[in-house]
Amino acid sequence: MGNGQLLAFYITVCCIAFIISKLIMAVLLYRRWQRKHKVFQDSMSGGKMVMFRSPTMQYLTSDVFLKKTMRLTNKDIIGSGGYGTVYRLTINESISFAVKRLNRGSADRDRGFERELEAMGDIKHRNIVTLHGYYTAPQYNLLIYDLMPNGSLDALLHGKSNDRKSLDWPSRYKIAVGAARGISYLHHDCIPHIIHRDIKSSNILLDRNMEARISDFGLATLMEPDKTHVSTFVAGTFGYLAPEYFDTGRATAKGDVYSFGVVLLELLTGKRPMDEAFIEEGTKLVTWVKAVVDLEREEHAIDSNLGCCPLDEVKNVFNIALMCLESDPSKRPTMDEVLKMLEQIQSDKLVQDS
Numbered sequence: 001m002g003n004g005q006l007l008a009f010y011i012t013v014c015c016i017a018f019i020i021s022k023l024i025m026a027v028l029l030y031r032r033w034q035r036k037h038k039v040f041q042d043s044m045s046g047g048k049m050v051m052f053r054s055p056t057m058q059y060l061t062s063d064v065f066l067k068k069t070m071r072l073t074n075k076d077i078i079g080s081g082g083y084g085t086v087y088r089l090t091i092n093e094s095i096s097f098a099v100k101r102l103n104r105g106s107a108d109r110d111r112g113f114e115r116e117l118e119a120m121g122d123i124k125h126r127n128i129v130t131l132h133g134y135y136t137a138p139q140y141n142l143l144i145y146d147l148m149p150n151g152s153l154d155a156l157l158h159g160k161s162n163d164r165k166s167l168d169w170p171s172r173y174k175i176a177v178g179a180a181r182g183i184s185y186l187h188h189d190c191i192p193h194i195i196h197r198d199i200k201s202s203n204i205l206l207d208r209n210m211e212a213r214i215s216d217f218g219l220a221t222l223m224e225p226d227k228t229h230v231s232t233f234v235a236g237t238f239g240y241l242a243p244e245y246f247d248t249g250r251a252t253a254k255g256d257v258y259s260f261g262v263v264l265l266e267l268l269t270g271k272r273p274m275d276e277a278f279i280e281e282g283t284k285l286v287t288w289v290k291a292v293v294d295l296e297r298e299e300h301a302i303d304s305n306l307g308c309c310p311l312d313e314v315k316n317v318f319n320i321a322l323m324c325l326e327s328d329p330s331k332r333p334t335m336d337e338v339l340k341m342l343e344q345i346q347s348d349k350l351v352q353d354s
């Protein structure tokens with residue numbers, strides 16, 4: 001064999017080895033994906049259901065799940081928001097889910113949409129609502145979440161009288177810390193880092209132990225909100241949006257910190273950020289609280305439903321909220337600094353009590 005032929009032989013062998021190694025990698029990746037997901041293709045509706053494997057889902061088959069999902073009716077509705085309607089899906093006495101039906105169809109959705117959902121399904125944290133799977137069909141999409149039996153913080157603080165619960169100080173403090181931990185996880189521990197873009201009290205849900213769980217993360221980037229959703233500007237909700245957002249339209253982690261500051265004020269004052277009384281007086285919750293704290297009159301701003309509470313702890317939380325609400329984003333703390341400051345309040349208390 002001449003030198004030229006030998007070279008051609010080696011090149012051919014290398015090319016074949018390269019192609020085979022790529023094929024093996026593709027098969028392994030596909031096997032790994034299959035281990036993580038159960039997929040069910042429904043020929044009737046033309047849709048595809050993907051369920052992420054988890055301890056909760058392991059005893060459920062996707063066809064049973066799909067049948068139950070298809071039978072959801074108006075009486076199963078829990079509520080609705082800018083992205084769609086949320087239903088309660090009861091599998092049996094002990095297992096229920098929240099199914100969010102997204103308003104717009106999937107005709108304009110591609111693999112990018114599914115990849116985003118799969119990334120959302122990988123996020124497991126005790127302060128984040130778990131996404132268990134999704135269903136995508138030409139007419140609509142469904143997202144399957146953990147059902148949060150105690151509803152949203154918004155409903156607990158400001159809802160109709162039967163939804164409202166009087167939350168004492170320890171419960172409010174625990175919700176603040178839990179929500180801060182969830183957001184901090186999205187900002188600092190997820191790779192790539194995630195900006196929520198719509199932190200507000202209705203996106204903080206409460207599990208059976210009244211532990212806060214952040215919901216709707218990723219939705220703002222996943223889809224444009226429904227045009228009929230009056231509270232939404234580009235992404236986010238009036239009353240919670242950081243001032244710089246109106247100039248730049250750019251969502252940032254510091255924008256989430258600002259929105260979290262507004263949630264802290266809701267917990268402290270029991271008032272909505274766009275309370276009608278404020279609008280009548282041409283002010284808003286943030287401006288009003290800043291004025292009250294400047295005058296060192298925090299006790300006048302505290303929610304009257306809070307009852308007896310430790311004033312030093314409450315004042316500390318007011319101060320943390322105001323740091324989050326700095327107009328200059330660079331002066332706001334990061335979310336893990338906010339979490340540390342909130343946790344410090346509890347540590348100081350334990351030291352005092354011992």
Ligand SMILES: Nc1ncnc2c1ncn2[C@@H]1O[C@H](COP(=O)(O)OP(=O)(O)OP(=O)(O)O)[C@@H](O)[C@H]1O
Nearest residue numbers: 079080081082083086098145146147148152202203
């Ligand atoms: N996983 C869940 N468990 C229990 N209730 C939920 C769950 N997800 C949403 N809900 C409830 O369903 C209702 C609608 O929620 P949704 O997230 O669609 O809208 P929203 O947060 O109120 O508004 P927006 O769409 O502007 O974020 C809310 O009352 C919320 O408390």
